[in-house]
Amino acid sequence: MTTAPAPDSPPAQPAPHSSECAHSRSHITDSRFYGHRYSTEASHRIFCDRCRYQRWLDVEAALALSQGELGIIPAAAARMIAEAADVDRLDLPAIRAEIRRTSHSLVAFLRVFQASCEGGAGEYVHYGATTQDIQDTAQILEIRDVLDELETLLRALAGQLADLAEANASTVALGRTHAQPALPMGFGVKIAGWLDETLRHLERIEQLRPRVLAAQLFGGVGTMAGFGDKALPLLDAFAARLGLAAPAVGWHVSRDRIVEFVSCAAMVAGTMGRIGDEVRTLSRPEFGELEIGWRHGQVGSSTMPHKRNPEACEQAVVMARLAAAQMANALACMGGDHERDSRTLRIEWACVPDVSHYALSACEIVRHLVGGLAVRPERIAANVAAVAEQIATEKLMLALGKHIGKQTAHEYVYELVQAARENGSSMREMTGRDGLAGAPLDAAALDEIFDPASYLGQSAALTGRAVAKARAVLAQPGGSDGVSDIQADGGDAR
Numbered sequence: 001m002t003t004a005p006a007p008d009s010p011p012a013q014p015a016p017h018s019s020e021c022a023h024s025r026s027h028i029t030d031s032r033f034y035g036h037r038y039s040t041e042a043s044h045r046i047f048c049d050r051c052r053y054q055r056w057l058d059v060e061a062a063l064a065l066s067q068g069e070l071g072i073i074p075a076a077a078a079r080m081i082a083e084a085a086d087v088d089r090l091d092l093p094a095i096r097a098e099i100r101r102t103s104h105s106l107v108a109f110l111r112v113f114q115a116s117c118e119g120g121a122g123e124y125v126h127y128g129a130t131t132q133d134i135q136d137t138a139q140i141l142e143i144r145d146v147l148d149e150l151e152t153l154l155r156a157l158a159g160q161l162a163d164l165a166e167a168n169a170s171t172v173a174l175g176r177t178h179a180q181p182a183l184p185m186g187f188g189v190k191i192a193g194w195l196d197e198t199l200r201h202l203e204r205i206e207q208l209r210p211r212v213l214a215a216q217l218f219g220g221v222g223t224m225a226g227f228g229d230k231a232l233p234l235l236d237a238f239a240a241r242l243g244l245a246a247p248a249v250g251w252h253v254s255r256d257r258i259v260e261f262v263s264c265a266a267m268v269a270g271t272m273g274r275i276g277d278e279v280r281t282l283s284r285p286e287f288g289e290l291e292i293g294w295r296h297g298q299v300g301s302s303t304m305p306h307k308r309n310p311e312a313c314e315q316a317v318v319m320a321r322l323a324a325a326q327m328a329n330a331l332a333c334m335g336g337d338h339e340r341d342s343r344t345l346r347i348e349w350a351c352v353p354d355v356s357h358y359a360l361s362a363c364e365i366v367r368h369l370v371g372g373l374a375v376r377p378e379r380i381a382a383n384v385a386a387v388a389e390q391i392a393t394e395k396l397m398l399a400l401g402k403h404i405g406k407q408t409a410h411e412y413v414y415e416l417v418q419a420a421r422e423n424g425s426s427m428r429e430m431t432g433r434d435g436l437a438g439a440p441l442d443a444a445a446l447d448e449i450f451d452p453a454s455y456l457g458q459s460a461a462l463t464g465r466a467v468a469k470a471r472a473v474l475a476q477p478g479g480s481d482g483v484s485d486i487q488a489d490g491g492d493a494r
Contacts, residue, residue, distance in 0.1 A: 029043070029044075029353075029354075029357045037315050037361065037365075038319070038322075038357060038358065038361055039357040039358075039360070039361055040149075040357070040360045040361055040364050042145075042149045042360055043146070043149075043353070043356050043357045043360045043361070046142050046145045046146060046149075046356065047142065047353040047356065047357075050087055050092075052138065052142070053087050053090065053092070053095075053109065054086075054087040055138040055141050055142065056106075056109060056134055056135070056138050057085035057086065057087060057090075057113065058085065058138075058141070058242075059134050059137045059138050059141070059242070060081065060085060060113065060125060060126060060134060061081060061082040061085035062238055062241045062242050063126070063127075063129060063134075063217070063238055064077070064078040064081040064082060064124065064125065064127070065078050065079075065081075065082050065241065066234055066237040066238040066241055067124075067127060067128075067227075067234060069237060070230045070233055070234055070237065071230070072127065072128070072227060072228070072230055072234065073124040073127050074124065076119075076121075077119075077120070077121040077123075077124040078121075078124070080117055080118055080119055080121035081117055081121050081122075081124065081125055084113070084116045084117045084118070084121070085113075089116050090109075090112055090113060090116060091112050091116075094108075094112050095108045095109050095112050096108075098111060098112065104131075105131065105135070106131040106134060106135065107131075110125060110126055113125060127226070128219060128224075128226030128227045128228075129217060129219065129226070130218075130219050130220050130340075132216065132252050132340065132345065133216045133217045133218065133219070135345070136216035136251075136252070136345075137215050137216045137217070137242065137244070139258075139348065139352065140212070140213055140214065140215070140216070140244060140257075141242065141244075142352070142353075142356075143212065143213070143258075143261050143352065143356075144209075144213050144243075144244075146261075146265070146356045146359075146360065147205050147208075147209065147213075147261075149360055150201075150205060150265070150268060150359060150360065150363060151202060151205050151478050152478070153360065153363035153364060153367055154198055154201055154202050154205075154268070154363060155202065155473075155474055155478055156367055157198055157363065157366060157367045157370060158195060158198045158199060158202070158470050158473070158474060159470070159474055160367065160370045160371055161191055161192075161194055161195040161198060161370060161470070162195055162466075162467045162470040162471060162474075164191050164370065164373070164375070165188040165189075165191035165192045165195055165463050165466060165467055166188065166463065166464075166467045167188075167375075168186070168187040168188040168191060168375055168377075168463075169186055169188035169459065169460045169463040169464065169467075170186055170188070170456070170459070170460050171186060171187040171188065171375070171377055171380060172184055172186070172187075172380070172381065172384055172452055172453045172456065173185055173186065173187035173190070173289070173380045173383075173384065174380070174383050174384045174387065174391065175189075175190075175391075181387040181390055181391055182391065183391050183394060183455065184384060184391055184452035184453070184455050184456055185456060185457075185459050186456050186459025186460055186462075186463055187289075187375065187380060188459065188460070188463035189459045189462055189463055190278075191463075192462060192463045192465075192466035192467065193466075194271070194274075194275050195466050195467070195470055196466045196469070197271050197274075198271060199466075199469060199470055199473055201264070201267065201268045201271060202473060202478075204264050204267070205264065208260055208261065208264055210245055211257065211260065212257045212258075212260055212261050213244050213245060214239070214244055214245040214246070214247040214251070214257060215235070215238055215239035215242060215244040215245065215246060215247070216247075216250065216251060216252070217234070217235050217238050217239075218235075218249070218250030218252065219250075220339075220340075221339040221340070222249065222250035222252060222339055224250075252336075252339060252340050252341075253336030253337070253338065253339060253340065253341050253344065254336075255333040255334055255336065255344055255348070256334065258330060258333060258348055258352065259330045259331060259333060259334060261352070262326055262327060262329075262330035262351060262352065262355050263327060263330070265323060265326075265355045265356060265358075265359040266323040266324050266326060266327050266355055266359065268323075268359045268362070268363065269319050269320045269322075269323035269324070269355075269358050269359040269362040269363075270320045270323070270324060271320075272316045272319065272320060272359075272362035272363055272365065272366040273316050273317045273319065273320025273321065273362065274320070275316070275366050275369075275370070276312065276313040276314070276315075276316030276317055276320075276362075276365070276366055276369060277313060277316070277317050279292065279310070279313050279369060279373065280310040280313035280314065280317075283310055283313075287379070287383065288376055288379035288383075289375070289376055289379050289380045289383065290373055290374065290375060290376065291373070291374040291376055292308075292310055292312070292313070292369065292372065292373065293368075293369070293371070293372020293373065293374070294308055294372075312365050312366075312368065312369045313369065315361075315365055316362050316365045316366050316369070319358045319359070319361050319362035319365065320358075320362060322354070322358045323354075323355050323358040323359050323362065326351040326354055326355040326358075329347050329350065329351040330347075330348070330351050330352075330355075332344070332347055333345075333347050333348055384452050388450065388451075388452050389417075389420070389426065389427040389428055389450060390417065390421075390427075391452060391455075392427075392449055392450045392452070392455070393413050393417055394455075395449050395454075395455045396409075396413055396431070396449050396450075397409045397410050397412075397413045399439070399441060399445070399449055400412060400413065400436060400437065400439045400441070402439075403437075403438070403439040403440065404437050404438070404439055408437075412436075412437055416430060416431070416434065428446065428450050431446055432446065
């Protein structure tokens, strides 16, 4: 069987042993020991403090350059601001100290940035904008990067699932409802269900981009008064420079964009949890229908050396539950007061990174899980054979129903199967002796009815439809190639 590769982990080298601890990490996603199961390299790159400050600088540079083009501020000052918009030129310890002194999230940053601009250009930094304009726009750039990463991972997973579904389209398997044997099915249909759900997430991401990825530049109370009569052209130029939509009005307290993103990310993680949990169940020895990839060196237990625990499956469920928990926080942000309300923003600063860490981690985990998955057709067949008579009841009922009526046939087959189970008898043998209420079903017809392979319905066709849809989607370029519009232009906003 295929061995699942180990998921990549964020770069994390333990600090040298010291008698004193800097207490620099306390969130599970930042743990150098366990963080790689709760986050990814990409999520750390997107949400690190230093990169966030660079995004703020990119937004301020985009604002200044757009204002310089429109004559709102001197063009020379705009160029100097853009040249200075480099996080390496900022005194980050000074910003940290100033944040504590001012109790403001942006003023400290602006003061240090202004001081780094030459020739008095710092006087034009942040001209006419308000704090939330910069921070919201930068958060949207973060969200865009997360969407790009999610899309890349989901497309890779969809390709894996399409291959797996296609290979098992006609594998006769046991369909279960309420955790009990139900009807025979093609095993590919199960995988096609995972695949189709994954494709819907790709569709959601594509559809939410124009709604969610919008700039914010509306000033203190959303009137854009500080920008004068060139406010609307400035908004268009600013948004275009950052590759974002220019919204009709400000959204300082209208946070549905953020909630929609959190909802989508949580749903993606939920799907990954569902896949992981079903793989966990079907890989149990009692089922044995799937086998999870294993590499030498993995350890399942500190006391039982034989254990090969489905850790990846369990972790995918953990990520799904943690991501779902962020929905309550995001929805709490819908109730902002008047024109500005930081009670919503400070929640977003926690739940947007968290849901992103968890969703991206869930996708990476499941992608590696599926990549190492082996289908066990012999165990699938054995499980079908063990309940073959039970799962023939619908077909038998419908065959009888053509002669005695469907409802009557239901009652008849119900009594027949209950008697067989209570007596430990063969239902097939009982039908041969019973007379079937006079229905003209001979032995050949009954043999066909009790053959699970004869009642797969449209399993193969349905699987083929899902696979064809996936192939068509994956043949098209994604909504983003993972490169921001700023980078695609040959550099950042400077």
